[in-house]
Amino acid sequence: MIRRPIYNSSAVSRHPTSPISSFLRSLFSTYSSENNNEPIVSKRNPKSPFGSPTRVQKLIASQSDPLLAKEIFDHASQHPSFRHSQSSHLVLILKLGRSRHLNLIDDVLANHRSSGYPVTGELFTYLIKVYAEAKLPDKVFRTFYKMLEFNFTPQPKHLNRILEVLVSHRGFLHKAFELFKSARLHGVMPNTRTYNILMQxxxxxxxxxxxxxLFGKMLERDVVPDVESYRILIQGFCRKGQVNAAMELLEDMLNKGFVPDRLSYTTLLNSLCRKTQLREAYKVLCRMKLKGCNPDIVHYNTMILGFCRQGCAMDARKVLEDMSSNGCSPDSVSYRTLIVGLCGEGMFEEGKKYLQEMILNGFFPHFSVSNCLVKGFCSFGKVEEACDVVELVMKNGNALHSDTWEMIVPIICKEDDSEKLKMFIEDAMKVEIRGDTRLVDAGISLGSYLSSKLQMKRKNVRERRRL
Structure with missing residues (x-):
């Protein structure tokens, strides 16, 4: 890194032989000798003491100090026979912008304008980028009119990027809207992306x-909406609870040959389920594959949750069974939601069957699943079934919540004295994983004790039946 000397910048123009001038000449000379020993004077421009514009551009780009890069730029600019390349202007604008020396950028723009180079969109793309990174939406806004000052008609991509920056800052939405409305007067034709930014x-x-x-204006001006245009409005209507309007937009999409994306369907299914329009939601799910969008695990889990919340766990079971036939395997959330839903409707045997399927498929049940089943069986006096759930979970290396133990231990050990029962409860609560989720290791002696007690009870029942 080359250190920049401390000096008065105005001295460069007043005294061509000032210390800084000598320093920069030395710098140009050093850089030239370090790069293939090229002569300082360019063959293409013999009057320039700095070499080719490309060499100066590389020297500017190599400086880590943006102010020194600006001094090199200014020093070369003072020679009447030297003309910077366009790349030098772009590189320096980025350097100054990223170091927040924004007040110096206007000098570079003025130099570019006076150099006679044709103004390109790339220059203003860099300028918008600099102001956006500096979080200066007002300067981004003014860049649009700066383009017009340079007799450059902004391209739709410039308008879109400016709008994106403006709408991302609080209080600039209506300013963005005014710019959008005036853009056509300056010869800039908004495209689909322009409308999508503002609609969102x-x-x-x-x-x-x-x-x-705005969506209606698109159609009036022959701007073709895309899938994102429809999705933005579908999400907007669903957010407002106007699910019927969202369904109409979906139909309009399908009639015009668009294939809705997964996010559009997810939004609709969530909204329909919240509105308890489960039959309509299920129809949408069934139509997805026919219309070229295969449902994924999120769509199926949304439907399972919707049916379970409305007390339709048997319908939720059908959804889970449909998943495999459509090439989508249930996950732990699918099973957990369904089992808890079945328990909520008193179908504990069905829930136990899906717990077995869940474990068989390699999923570890959340403690709320086993707790829900054990609590349900115990509430109906089906202690053996509750113990079957405990054994099933522990046999597969899973853990139980302390609440589950506190429910089942008193029922099995009711003939034991309270001190012994207290000891077993304390053993069950040995392992504390995090917060309020206290789990018990399957290897503790309590498991084997409960198993032996259960076997004894079963033996007594068989003997009573035989007698």
Whole structure:
């Protein structure tokens, strides 16, 4: 790294032989000798003491100190026979912007304008990038009019990037909207992406009516909406609870040959389930595959949860069984939701069957699953079934919550004295994993004790029946 000397910058123009001028000449000379020993004077421009514009551009790019890079740029600019390359301007703008020396950028732009180079979109792309990274939305906004000052008609990509920056800052949405409305007057034609940016912003700002009007303007101006356009509005309507309007948009999409994306379907299914329109939601799920979008685990789990919340666990069971036939395997969330739903409707035997299937498929049941089954069986006096659940879970190396032990231990050990029971409870609560989730290791002696007690009870029952 080359250190920048302390000096008065105005001295460069007043005294061509000032210390800084000598320093920079030495710097150019050193850089030249370090790069293939090229002569300082370029063959293409024999009057320039700095060599080719490419060499100066590389020297500017190599400086870690942006102010020194700017001094090199200014020093070379003072020679009447030297003309910077466009790359030098772009590199210096990025250096100054990223180091927050934004007040110096206008000098570079003025130099670019006076150099006679044709203004390109790349220059303003860099400028927007710099101001966006500096979180200066107002300067990003003014860049649009800076382009017009340079007699450059902004391209749709410039307009879109400016709008993206503006709507990401609180209080600049309406300024972005005004820019959008005036863009056509300056010869900039908004495209689909332009409308999508504004529709998304107004939906998130709770201005759904404006977003919907923009969608209508697209069609009036022959701007073709895309899947994202529809999804933005579907999400907006669902967020407002207007699920019927969202369904109409889905139908419009399908009629026009669009294939809705997965996020659109997820949003619709969630909204329909919250509105308890489960039959309509299931129809949407069934139509997905027919319309070219295979349902995934999120869609199926949404439906299972929707049915279980409405007390339709048997319908949820059908959804889970449909998953495999459609090439989608249930996950632990699918089983947990269904088992808890079945228990909520008193179908504990069905829940136990799915617990076995869950473990068989390699999933570790959440403690709430076994707790729900044990509690349900115990509440109906089906102690043996409850113990079967305990044994099934422990045999597969899983753990039980302390609440589960506290439910089942008193029932099995009711003939034992309270001190002995207390000791077993303390053993069951030995392992504390985190917070309120206290689990008991399957290897503790309590498991074998309960198993022996259960065998004894079963033996007594068989003997009574024989007698």
């Amino acid at each position: 912003a107004f939906c998130l700002n709770d201005d759904l009516s404006i977003a919907y009007k």
